[in-house]
Amino acid sequence: xxxxxxxxxxxxxxxxxxxxxxxxxxxxxxxxxxxxxxxxxxxxxxxxxxxxxxxxxxxxxxxxxxxxxxxxxxxxxxxxxxxxxxxxxxxxxxxxxxxxxxxxxxxxxxxxxxxxxxxxxxxxxxxxxxxxxxxxxxxxxxxxxxxxxxxxxxxxxxxxxxxxxxxxxxxxxxxxxxxxxxxxxxxxxxxxxxxxxxxxxxxxxx
Amino acid sequence: xxxxxxxxxxxxxxxxxxxxxxxxxxxxxxxxxxxxxxxxxxxxxxxxxxxxxxxxxxxxxxxxxxxxxxxxxxxxxxxxxxxxxxxxxxxxxxxxxxxxxxxxxxxxxxxxxxxxxxxxxxxxxx
Numbered sequence: 228x229x230x231x232x233x234x235x236x237x238x239x240x241x242x243x244x245x246x247x248x249x250x251x252x253x254x255x256x257x258x259x260x261x262x263x264x265x266x267x268x269x270x271x272x273x274x275x276x277x278x279x280x281x282x283x284x285x286x287x288x289x290x291x292x293x294x295x296x297x298x299x300x301x302x303x304x305x306x307x308x309x310x311x312x313x314x315x316x317x318x319x320x321x322x323x324x325x326x327x328x329x330x331x332x333x334x335x336x337x338x339x340x341x342x343x344x345x346x347x348x349x350x351x352x353x354x355x356x357x358x359x360x361x362x363x364x365x366x367x368x369x370x371x372x373x374x375x376x377x378x379x380x381x382x383x384x385x386x387x388x389x390x391x392x393x394x395x396x397x398x399x400x401x402x403x404x405x406x407x408x409x410x411x412x413x414x415x416x417x418x419x420x421x422x423x424x425x426x427x428x429x430x431x432x433x
Numbered sequence: 434x435x436x437x438x439x440x441x442x443x444x445x446x447x448x449x450x451x452x453x454x455x456x457x458x459x460x461x462x463x464x465x466x467x468x469x470x471x472x473x474x475x476x477x478x479x480x481x482x483x484x485x486x487x488x489x490x491x492x493x494x495x496x497x498x499x500x501x502x503x504x505x506x507x508x509x510x511x512x513x514x515x516x517x518x519x520x521x522x523x524x525x526x527x528x529x530x531x532x533x534x535x536x537x538x539x540x541x542x543x544x545x546x547x548x549x550x551x552x553x554x555x556x557x558x559x
Contacts, residue, residue, distance in 0.1 A: 267480075271476065275464075275472065276464055279461065279464060279472075280461055288461075290461060294475075298475060298479060301476055302476075302480065305483065364458050371455075371459060386456065387455070387460075414444075418451055421455065424451060424455065425447070
């Protein structure tokens with residue numbers, strides 16, 4: 228028969244075992260969390276620069292807006308990375324998030340400018356490519372901003388970001404045929420607006 | 434990035450030259466190390482805030498707290514009733530003691546078990 232003291236001793240040792248088990252589990256969670264954070268830091272380092280360039284081009288050359296768009300895209304990716312099912316390439320999945328965030332940003336900018344009467348943002352970016360002529364860059368930015376959204380996205384994704392048509396379709400959530408049609412129209416519209424950049428017209432000029 | 438020619442939008446040579454000029458003119462400068470560090474620091478702080486906001490245990494604490502409040506709100510007012518009962522008992526006991534003291538009551542016999550009461554009644558009858 229167990230004495231009260233031995234039962235108590237057993238209870239205490241069982242409690243200690245439970246506590247050490249909980250501590251071990253907590254340590255495990257911390258290790259998993261740390262591994263996940265390191266994995267995500269690598270993901271950020273791999274995709275950051277390209278995502279910033281893509282966002283900069285999609286929002287019309289606004290560096291601050293592009294950074295905000297990409298930060299928000301990384302936050303969304305962090306929340307949903309566990310649910311990523313390898314059905315698409317990770318980069319395609321992430322670029323789709325960036326495109327969606329850029330759309331969201333442009334919608335809000337439109338609302339602020341039209342409804343709240345806010346002045347359109349000055350998009351002169353002091354950090355823009357040093358090689359490009361600022362006036363030319365501003366003209367090209369203005370011409371690209373004038374394009375309808377679908378045409379602008381298709382032109383940026385395929386011609387400026389070097390994606391295939393299939394990738395651009397997956398990233399923008401549009402059909403391949405639609406992307407081709409948008410590309411054709413966008414190129415034609417830009418050639419009309421930026422005729423001086425057209426090498427074939429330059430040759431004709433005396 | 435390398436793709437098969439079928440994947441690409443095939444541009445006419447003059448279109449390709451035009452697109453290249455647009456691409457050159459419409460590009461951000463590469464991120465400087467300072468800007469990159471600032472971007473990463475900002476992202477880290479936003480992720481930390483986001484982790485706190487979406488922590489499952491924080492949600493569990495909120496749900497548990499709400500459940501506890503609900504349970505407390507629907508509990509009957511038992512403690513108040515208990516005080517009242519205790520007060521009634523004290524008054525009854527006091528009356529009983531007073532009745533015993535002045536011999537005006539047979540309350541003492543009423544508190545006895547039934548068989549003792551029967552014996553007491555037999556003795557009284559004798």
